[in-house]
Amino acid sequence: MKGFLYFIIAVLFFSLTTSFHAPKAGADDYYILITKSRYEMTLYDANGTWLITYPVVFGSKDLGDKMMAGDRKTPEGTFHITSKRPHPKWDHFLALDYPTQDDYQKFNERKAEGLIPKDAKIGGDIGIHGTWPHEDFAVDQYQNWTMGCVSTKNEYIEELFEKVPVGTKVIIKR
Numbered sequence: 001m002k003g004f005l006y007f008i009i010a011v012l013f014f015s016l017t018t019s020f021h022a023p024k025a026g027a028d029d030y031y032i033l034i035t036k037s038r039y040e041m042t043l044y045d046a047n048g049t050w051l052i053t054y055p056v057v058f059g060s061k062d063l064g065d066k067m068m069a070g071d072r073k074t075p076e077g078t079f080h081i082t083s084k085r086p087h088p089k090w091d092h093f094l095a096l097d098y099p100t101q102d103d104y105q106k107f108n109e110r111k112a113e114g115l116i117p118k119d120a121k122i123g124g125d126i127g128i129h130g131t132w133p134h135e136d137f138a139v140d141q142y143q144n145w146t147m148g149c150v151s152t153k154n155e156y157i158e159e160l161f162e163k164v165p166v167g168t169k170v171i172i173k174r
Helices: 002-017 101-112 154-163
Strands: 030-035 040-045 050-055 077-087 091-096 127-129 169-173
Touching: 050 154, 077 101, 091 154, 127 154
Parallel strands: 030 169
Antiparallel strands: 030 040, 040 050, 077 091, 077 169, 091 127
């Protein structure tokens, strides 16, 4: 009887002090590098170890930096995921903090240089998302179709959605 009581106490102690769930990832546990010229989005861990690469497409075939709202270009720079949500059209959506202070600075400099109209707006609502249902072929065929966002296949955005937390750094370069 005494042995059974010790066994029960040991089981209770073990179950109360052991986590059966993997710890949730923190914002600094991963980062994403999107290379527009390669049509690639790569996930790295905090140590810079490559984890996986996904194919992606963008808005404009131009692949240049976003200049203003409506140009369909994907912005370049360092961003962070600000929210994650299912999306009725594009499976899942990872919102980015575009425009950042750096983006406002570039935008105002370009306006001052006359590269964009004085009444232009900077734009927003940039993120990483899936495709329309049954249209993953757009990614396979490198069809740039978004308004400036980054799009990947729905199965890939679902993987990424589960893996990376809000706050994850996203670097977009040409």
